[in-house]
Amino acid sequence: MKLQPLRYFRNLSTTLFLRLMAGFLCIIILLVSLTAYALSVSKSNVRHEIVKYNTLMLDSTMENYEKHFNIIRQQMYLFLFSDRVQKLQREPKYSDFGAIITDILTQVANSNLYIADIVFYSKSHQFVIDKSASTTPDNLFDVFMAGEKYPKSFWDKQFGERYTYRNFPADRFYSHLFAGRKEVVGDYIPMIFKRADNSDFYMAVFLDANKMYEAFHQSINDDFVIYGTAGETLFERSQTSAFPALDALNARGGEAFVLNNRYHFYKTGASGMTYMHRLPVAQMASQTRLNLTLVVLVVAVVLFSVVISLLMAARINNPFKQLVASIRGTSEAGPYRSSIKEFDLISSQLQDKNKLMRQWAFIHLLKDIRGGSGRDAASLEFAGKPFVFVMFQVVEKKGASWDDGTFSSWLYYIKVFIEDKLNRVFPDALTNQVEYNQILSLVFIDRLETLQELLREMKTVFDQDHDSGTITIAVTSIYDRSDQISAAYKEVRERIDDRGLVDETQIVTSSSSRETEIAFTQEEEAEFRANLREGHGQVLERLMERFFAKQRGRELTAAAWLGFAQSVTERIRSVAADQLGAPAADAILENAEQRIEGCVTIDALERLLLEWVGSTAEEIENRKDRKDTVTTFVMNYVNEHLSEEIYLDALAEKLNLSSGYLSTYFKEKTGKNFVEYVNETRIKEAASLLVSGRSKIQEVAEAVGYRNIASFNRMFKKYTGLRPSDYRKSMQGASEE
Helix, strand or coil: CCHHHHHHHHHHHCCHHHHHHHHHHHHHHHHHHHHHHHHHHHHHHHHHHHHHHHHHHHHHHHHHHHHHHHHHHHHHHHHHCCHHHHHHHHCCCHHHHHHHHHHHHHHHHCCCCCEEEEEEEECCCCEEECCCCEECHHHHHHHHCEECCCCHHHHHHHHHCCCCEEECCCEEEEEEEECCEEEEEEEEEEEEECCCCCCCEEEEEEEEHHHHHHHHCCCCCCCEEEECCCCCEEEEECCCCCCCCHHHHHHHCCCEEEECCEEEEEEECCCCCEEEEEEEHHHHHHHHCCCHHHHHHHHHHHHHHHHHHHHHHHHHHHHHHHHHHHHHCCCCCCCCCCCCCCHHHHHCCHHHHHHHHHHHHHHHHHHHHHHCCCCCCHHHCCCCCCEEEEEEEEEECCCCCCCCCCHHHHHHHHHHHHHHHHHHHCCCCEEEEEECCEEEEEEECCCCHHHHHHHHHHHHHHHCCCCCEEEEEEECCCECCHHHHHHHHHHHHHHHHCCCCCCCCEEECCCCCCECCCCCCHHHHHHHHHHHHHCCHHHHHHHHHHHHHHHCCCCECHHHHHHHHHHHHHHHHHHHHHHHCHHHHHHHCCCHHHHHHCCCCHHHHHHHHHHHHHHHHHHHHHHHHCCCHHHHHHHHHHHHCCCCCCCHHHHHHHCCCCHHHHHHHHHHHHCCCHHHHHHHHHHHHHHHHHHHCCCCHHHHHHHCCCCCHHHHHHHHHHHHCCCHHHHHHHHHHHHHC
């Protein structure tokens, strides 16, 4: 009997109610004791966080600018060394200017590049080409795009400078088109690209400084500056005083300092450019200032929590008991025990929860690795545990039937199968789908023999689905530390690329000796392009068959074959777009990337390429034989009536068509609208008359349909870059030489 009170109090002490009350009171006491300390250090902590935040924002801004400058440099070098631009340097012809302007407009139209204009400047021929037209250097740099820092003499000087690429400080450019008034064109950062072996020609790119600033600058303050590698100010946005010189920053050291009541944050990027932004010290002080209201609020919350703790502890106990009883049902107690009886069932679920959390951490870890963040695997808590990566790549077969679903559902079943098989032998293994056709597993293992045996068993199962797709399994070497997880992921991606292009399940456990590159020879490349442009389908078919027959004897990876197919596809697309137009090229090569990835054998890849080559050649051949009677009639009529007034309505009436339809049709077939074609034809005829005859300019103008000599002069200069009289002199001088 004397033991019963002891048992009663002992059981009571383990109940949820008393434990909740004890926990609440401990938390409240802890909060009260820490409040004073928290208030005392919060100011410095907030200041530290603000500094950290601004540093991170500057890092983001610097990274955005650095990436963008690299993209511009790569894109513009490709443009500078394109065939059209190289031809423009060697043999500038007026007939090529339109294509160059179109290429410039294509670059400018890409809103992600923030390019305002691109200018090609030829010193010996004294012409410039930008997105609007071709003109003289004086007109462009003194009238249409004049900058205080960049007069025409500056651009002429760049021909003699020894560099191939350089950024220049931003400046505001104006247009002096109207006398006595200048209009702002924009704030641009000039970049000059040129070849080291050509001091007669270069390309100038004008980046929109304001748009780049709005897109890349990550701060609510507008005080920001970029210094060049030589210490010059490339771009500055300042609300107050000027920024310090770059030499002053180097003398201070560190990445943040206070000067003139302002915090200055700066970083130097890989390009050598330095980025700085600043904010007033007073602004930081206002953000860190604690007021009395906050202190009173904290005290009130602490007192209020004491009252709430009593009420909640009393009201939670009985409902929680009922909830636990309902959850438990007939279930057995879990493997984890607790001193509180009611937690017995809850603790039994922790194992599943931990598994889900580890799976979630694994997913985020893969995102970090693929994103290049360089984080370690500490969140997975497997430091010191040896591990391997196993990747399963599934290629859907063409014509596979899915009676009970789709490829995605089949891939899901494969993932469930892989996860189940691995977890039976390796309970800590984690599996996740990383791409639409790739499944990655992280397996903790000391020796590979058990895993290899398991993979051979899985291969037997995969072979039963051979008609649906082909699966490749890649296994890495064993890694000892969690900080090697990025290297392991890189290795498994390399090994999956080492697979052969064969129609069978493959297990790749080591680096292969297969070759990784395949390409046309120069002679084959020239033969391929020439015959494709001419539409010689049979010749191309024999060329492709010879090439594949020759390459079959080599040990090549699937990545090499697929890469070759991608390069051939780009050549086909380029020729088709040039000969047939972009819509036709897209129609022929519809879903090209997916169809290439779906090729599981060399024969399938060869058939696919032969199909595209044959279709393109056939369409080009058909296009050659096709005649457009409407377009031919319009062109002949214009040529025969150049000296007369030519109206689109009159032509449309002759063809029994509406003028709107005829205009659209003509533009679609020729790439030029009707008025442009008429003007271009008249100017070509006028140029011929100026050179071949002794007619007066007024007579020539009337002969090609211009009644107003001023209109004729303006239009002639637009298309040739010269006035009629100057053109005649230049052509006569050239003939005398």
